[in-house]
Amino acid sequence: MQNQELRSSRREYTKGELLENEVPANPMDLFSDWWKEWESLGRPDTTAMTVSTTGADGIPDARIVLLKGIENGAFTFFTNYKSKKGSDIEANPMVHILFFWAEQERQVRVVGHATKLSFEKNQSYFKERPVGSQIGAISSPQSSVIVNREVLESEVEANNAKYGELGPDCPEHWGGYAVEPFQIEFWQGRASRLHDRLRYKKSHSSWSVERLAP
Numbered sequence: 001m002q003n004q005e006l007r008s009s010r011r012e013y014t015k016g017e018l019l020e021n022e023v024p025a026n027p028m029d030l031f032s033d034w035w036k037e038w039e040s041l042g043r044p045d046t047t048a049m050t051v052s053t054t055g056a057d058g059i060p061d062a063r064i065v066l067l068k069g070i071e072n073g074a075f076t077f078f079t080n081y082k083s084k085k086g087s088d089i090e091a092n093p094m095v096h097i098l099f100f101w102a103e104q105e106r107q108v109r110v111v112g113h114a115t116k117l118s119f120e121k122n123q124s125y126f127k128e129r130p131v132g133s134q135i136g137a138i139s140s141p142q143s144s145v146i147v148n149r150e151v152l153e154s155e156v157e158a159n160n161a162k163y164g165e166l167g168p169d170c171p172e173h174w175g176g177y178a179v180e181p182f183q184i185e186f187w188q189g190r191a192s193r194l195h196d197r198l199r200y201k202k203s204h205s206s207w208s209v210e211r212l213a214p
């Protein structure tokens with residue numbers, strides 16, 4: 001890839017608009033509308049989102065995880081609590097979630113506090129997953145350095161033999177986070193880079209909305 005090619009890669013954004021007097025008072029209602037439109041396209045990994053964290057070292061980190069629900073206005077995802085993201089959230093529960101939906105020329109930026117889901121919810125979701133995923137979850141010390149792939153595979157083999165078709169119970173270190181947003185920005189691409197940006201902010205449990213320059 002040449003720099004010249006990178007520099008000349010651009011397009012016009014003309015698919016929609018985002019106007020203050022047309023958006024709902026609650027950003028989760030707008031998110032739900034946008035989500036339905038996105039979901040209807042049936043793209044692979046529709047539920048993928050980027051979750052950014054900043055732990056004790058102050059260095060931002062980001063990775064894709066799958067959105068597993070929106071409950072009581074909070075975005076939920078599942079992971080290993082002992083992973084890098086888990087230790088970051090332990091040190092600093094402030095999380096940024098980012099969605100980019102190219103077809104619709106839309107971006108959504110969510111900032112919120114992450115809290116762990118209850119063990120009951122974790123166990124219930126864990127047991128809904130295929131046994132192979134359950135075994136994978138207990139066999140992988142997510143984010144730890146491992147010597148080679150064989151170590152992982154022999155752990156999987158041992159756990160398959162141990163738990164069989166029933167699979168293991170959910171370990172304490174695996175589960176979900178609910179990210180309760182206090183700020184959500186919606187970005188809709190517009191012509192000539194004059195994009196629409198509406199940012200909702202929550203204060204004393206009510207939302208206000210403001211326009212940002214593109």
Ligand SMILES: Cc1cc2nc3c(=O)[nH]c(=O)nc-3n(C[C@H](O)[C@H](O)[C@H](O)COP(=O)(O)O)c2cc1C
Pocket residue numbers: 045048061062063064065066067077078079080083084085086142143
């Ligand atoms: C499409 C896709 C979906 C993923 N879904 C999850 C997920 O739901 N939970 C998870 O822990 N990791 C998921 N991952 C892996 C993460 O991106 C990441 O590698 C892993 O969670 C370790 O991140 P960490 O070391 O920053 O904690 C997914 C990766 C991709 C590309």
